[in-house]
Amino acid sequence: xxxxxxxxxxxxxxxxxxxxxxxxxxxxxxxxxxxxxxxxxxxxxxxxxxxxxxxxxxxxxxxxxxxxxxxxxxxxxxxxxxxxxxxxxxxxxxxxxxxxxxxxxxxxxxxxxxxxxxxxxxxxxxxxxxxxxxxxxxxxxxxxxxxxxxxxxxxxxxxxxxxxxxxxxxxxxxxxxxxxxxxxxxxxxxxxxxxxxxxxxxxxxxxxxxxxxxxxxxxxxxxxxxxxxxxxxxxxxxxxxxxxxxxxxxxxxxxxxxxxxxxxxxxxxxxxxxxxxxx
Amino acid sequence: xxxxxxxxxxxxxxxxxxxxxxxxxxxxxxxxxxxxxxxxxxxxxxxxxxxxxxxxxxxxxxxxxxxxxxxxxxxxxxxxxxxxxxxxxxxxxxxxxxxxxxxxxxxxxxxxxxxxxxxxxxxxxxxxxxxxxxxxxxxxxxxxxxxxxxxxxxxxxxxxxxxxxxxxxxxxxxxxxxxxxxxxxxxxxxxxxxxxxxxxxxxxxxxxxxxxxxxxxxxxxxxxxxxxxxxxxxxxxxxxxxxxxxxxxxxxxxxxxxxxxxxxxxxxxxxxxxxxxxxxxxxxxxxxxxxxxxxxxxxxxxxx
Numbered sequence: 001x002x003x004x005x006x007x008x009x010x011x012x013x014x015x016x017x018x019x020x021x022x023x024x025x026x027x028x029x030x031x032x033x034x035x036x037x038x039x040x041x042x043x044x045x046x047x048x049x050x051x052x053x054x055x056x057x058x059x060x061x062x063x064x065x066x067x068x069x070x071x072x073x074x075x076x077x078x079x080x081x082x083x084x085x086x087x088x089x090x091x092x093x094x095x096x097x098x099x100x101x102x103x104x105x106x107x108x109x110x111x112x113x114x115x116x117x118x119x120x121x122x123x124x125x126x127x128x129x130x131x132x133x134x135x136x137x138x139x140x141x142x143x144x145x146x147x148x149x150x151x152x153x154x155x156x157x158x159x160x161x162x163x164x165x166x167x168x169x170x171x172x173x174x175x176x177x178x179x180x181x182x183x184x185x186x187x188x189x190x191x192x193x194x195x196x197x198x199x200x201x202x203x204x205x206x207x208x209x210x211x212x213x214x215x216x217x218x219x220x221x222x223x224x225x226x227x228x229x230x231x232x233x234x235x236x237x238x239x240x241x242x243x244x245x246x247x248x249x250x251x252x253x254x255x256x257x258x259x260x261x262x263x264x265x266x267x268x269x270x271x272x273x274x275x276x277x278x279x
Numbered sequence: 280x281x282x283x284x285x286x287x288x289x290x291x292x293x294x295x296x297x298x299x300x301x302x303x304x305x306x307x308x309x310x311x312x313x314x315x316x317x318x319x320x321x322x323x324x325x326x327x328x329x330x331x332x333x334x335x336x337x338x339x340x341x342x343x344x345x346x347x348x349x350x351x352x353x354x355x356x357x358x359x360x361x362x363x364x365x366x367x368x369x370x371x372x373x374x375x376x377x378x379x380x381x382x383x384x385x386x387x388x389x390x391x392x393x394x395x396x397x398x399x400x401x402x403x404x405x406x407x408x409x410x411x412x413x414x415x416x417x418x419x420x421x422x423x424x425x426x427x428x429x430x431x432x433x434x435x436x437x438x439x440x441x442x443x444x445x446x447x448x449x450x451x452x453x454x455x456x457x458x459x460x461x462x463x464x465x466x467x468x469x470x471x472x473x474x475x476x477x478x479x480x481x482x483x484x485x486x487x488x489x490x491x492x493x494x495x496x497x498x499x500x501x502x503x504x505x506x507x508x509x510x511x512x513x514x515x516x517x518x519x520x521x522x523x524x525x526x527x528x529x530x531x532x533x534x535x536x537x538x539x540x541x542x543x544x545x546x547x548x549x550x551x552x553x554x555x556x557x558x559x560x561x562x563x564x565x566x567x568x569x570x571x572x573x574x575x576x577x578x579x580x581x582x583x
Contacts (some may be wrong), residue, residue: 007382011368014375113366117424120331120360120434122383278333 003140004123004131008105017104018139019025021097023218025143028093029151031275033158035068036075038087083163084152088173089243091208092236094140095184099205101139102188103198106132108211110196116278129273133189134268141178173243176251179258180238186265193269209236233257281308283345284432284464290339292325292488299325302339307466307481309454312458314479315468317577322480322488324363324469327436331360332467343432356384358367361438366423369410373401373420376409377427381448384428395423398453400446414441422450426457433457433467435467439474451478472571486579501531505568507547512560514538524553536562 012018014119032038058078065071109115109132119128148170156164180262188205213234220227231237238254285307292300299324307313317323328334330341340347342572344354344574367376377392396402404412418441425433439447446455455478457463469475475482482499484492494502511517517538531539543550547564554561569577 003383003385007379010382011371014371056514073292108368112368113364114368116331116333116362116366117360117380118383120333120362121355121425121428121430122360122380123355197406275335277335278328 001123001131002129002133004118004127004252005135006136006210008132012104012139015104017100021100021143022146025094025097025147026150029087029154031068032087032151033082033155036083036163037071038083038157040089051192068217069260079162081163082165082169083159084148084155084170085165085173085243087155088148088170088177089183089240091147091177091239091243094144094181095209096206097143097147098136098185098188099202101136101143102185102192102205103201104187105136105139106192107198107201108197109199113279119278125274129193129270132275133186133269136189137182140181143183144178147173176242176246176254177239179255179262180235180242180259181257183261184235184263187261188267190265190269190272193273196276206208206263280537281310283307283342284309285313285341285343285466287326287330287341288339289538290326290329290341291330291337292322292334293337298415298488300329300336303485303488303490305483305490305493307432307464309464310458310462312454312465312467312479314482315466315485316470316472316475316482316583317468317485318579321485322497323485324436325488327360327362327434327466327468331358331362331434335360335384352425355430356428359425359428359433361421361425361433362434362436365417365424367424370408372406372408373412373423374405376420377424380424380427383545391427391429393525395427398426399423399447406563413444415443418442419446419450422453426463429461430452430463432464433466435465436468437469439469439471444547447474465575472575476571484575484578490582499571499574501539501541503569503571503574504541505544505566506541507544507550508563508565508567509538509540509550509554509562510538510561511538511554512562516557517554520557520559523571525550 028039035104058074061074115128119125123131152164180234187208189269191208192201195203195204213236216227216230216234219225220230231239233253234265238257242254243249283306285305286304287305289302289304291299303322303326305313315323325334329336330343331375335579344357344469345414347355369400371379373396374392377395378389381392383390384537393402393405396405399421399422401416401423404416404441407416409417409420418438422435424436425435439450442450451474454465454467458465467475467479476496476499479496481495483490509517514537518530518532521527521538525543527540529542529544532538534540535582540550542570544566551561553565554564
């Protein structure tokens, strides 16, 4: 299993994709550092954790700002807030980076059919599954840590203490977000073993989060169902809430939810793979 | 007694209503070059995929190196494979692709990569990316991968596809060398019988998922050589007459009604007279001699 992980590291570091992923993280961080606002993807990520300013007039001015410089000037005049925590609240953005990781570690093997070489003469399916999953978790954990701490230090250096929390707060938020993040990664691993080829995997996984949100939004609006519980624990919102002084009970619930997703999706992925015919 | 490398026991693979493998039982001994012959879709690749655990059998079982094939762990490294088309990472070079698998298999001595590339004549193309390889070069890299870890058993599915005549001849020599010098057992499939004949020591003809004939090279030679086919209603007596009157044992009893005589060609009338004189009822008497392809066709026709 260790040899398998080592060989994949060798291959991944020879390719460009992982470096592009790092550049994207750096680019997004720099935009947020300069604009003094976190970026977001999806419908529900503008949670109350992103910008904690309760001034309607100010928010209106902010929405009318035309350039990154205008936004920066406006935000500077606000006196400051914990921008790094707000950025951690939008860590769902990393979902798209995780897709890249799953593609380069796993889907490439299916798409190139190189998986045949490994399974026929190197290791068993059991070891294959777990070495791939472990490697994906390792790389994604590294990228989460890189994202959080690169942003923290860059923000501290450029914007100063008024827009920063402490390194221990960043550590705490990172840790409490990890179970849910591992749940999301497990979902992607499960998708990869279900759909195998890169194209099918991307078609399903890229719009998945937004489609789920749209469906729930549609159902709740159509049938006038109160779905606060859903929005509270919807992954994108939950990651935002965990970066905004959550209660211990909420942290516990999110941790259990993350562990549940992790176990559920890995069981499905593993058993699907055990029965899969390698073409 | 020879060591058994692979033994399959009634291996069956079904895809919904289609039976790709039907109770296949074969045995491959150490040192064999075992040629699997069959038409496209006969079940050759499916059999190889089951053996290499790329697909699960519907029923039946198999043993590799005396161990349950589907639970093979450490012994898996003793196998080298090339199943269907060679598949590697397009953006990596030949050397990098092999290094990836060398790390995966825990090969410490990276000289083995150069050695494998040299053996298939790819040492000059080691820094060329796989996506820029011709079909023949891809095939060679596939074979280099199969022999990378000095395996005891190599499984090659249609390895000569896309190779030019010189490449085919070179590979044939490579297979023989690996077999003779390193005592590597080889399972090789092809639908070109003449190519398999040049390299294999045992043959298995497969059709519609059935094994219809398993024979050694000597047996195949006998099947294909020039002979007189004698069909009578009393084979025992016919054999005795041949021994007594023609002083020969160079014949083979094929079944209850047929003997093949490998001498006295062009003397059918003499044989006919001798048999008639001894009250043997002759059902058929003719000369025959078939090419490998004709033999293959006749066996397949018989099956269908």
